[in-house]
Amino acid sequence: MTSREDRMVIVALVVGIVVFAALIGLCVGLVIYGNQSTEHEYQLTEIKDGIYGTYSTVVSSIPAQNYDIITLCCNGSIRTFKGTVHISYTDGEAYVKHKNSNTVNADELWVYVPFGTIEYQGTTGIGNRR
Numbered sequence: 001m002t003s004r005e006d007r008m009v010i011v012a013l014v015v016g017i018v019v020f021a022a023l024i025g026l027c028v029g030l031v032i033y034g035n036q037s038t039e040h041e042y043q044l045t046e047i048k049d050g051i052y053g054t055y056s057t058v059v060s061s062i063p064a065q066n067y068d069i070i071t072l073c074c075n076g077s078i079r080t081f082k083g084t085v086h087i088s089y090t091d092g093e094a095y096v097k098h099k100n101s102n103t104v105n106a107d108e109l110w111v112y113v114p115f116g117t118i119e120y121q122g123t124t125g126i127g128n129r130r
Helices: 002-033
Strands: 037-045 053-060 067-074 077-088 095-101 107-111 118-126
Touching: 053 077, 067 095, 067 107
Parallel strands: 053 118, 077 107
Antiparallel strands: 037 067, 037 095, 053 067, 067 077, 095 107
């Protein structure tokens, strides 16, 4: 090989290594972004007499699309959350701990309410029908 061909091979290798490193960096950055979360705690008020929230489950033929939906009145505002819901019954004050995620339908909620104050609305199925 000539000197010029040697330089071309070296430049191609350097460019390939830089592109590969950039792709690895992008993948790592996306994973870090997806795993970031924030946590909040809200006081609950009744959305109707004796009911603090409504709760349902969404199931799909695609496991990644299975999630819970809960509607609550948090600090005076009606909010709907999608993700994983854990309900615990308490005789104390009603509140919710919310872990917000950057991933779609991946929030986690721990709801603390008196027994019988969450209205279950059933399961909804989504997916491909043939």
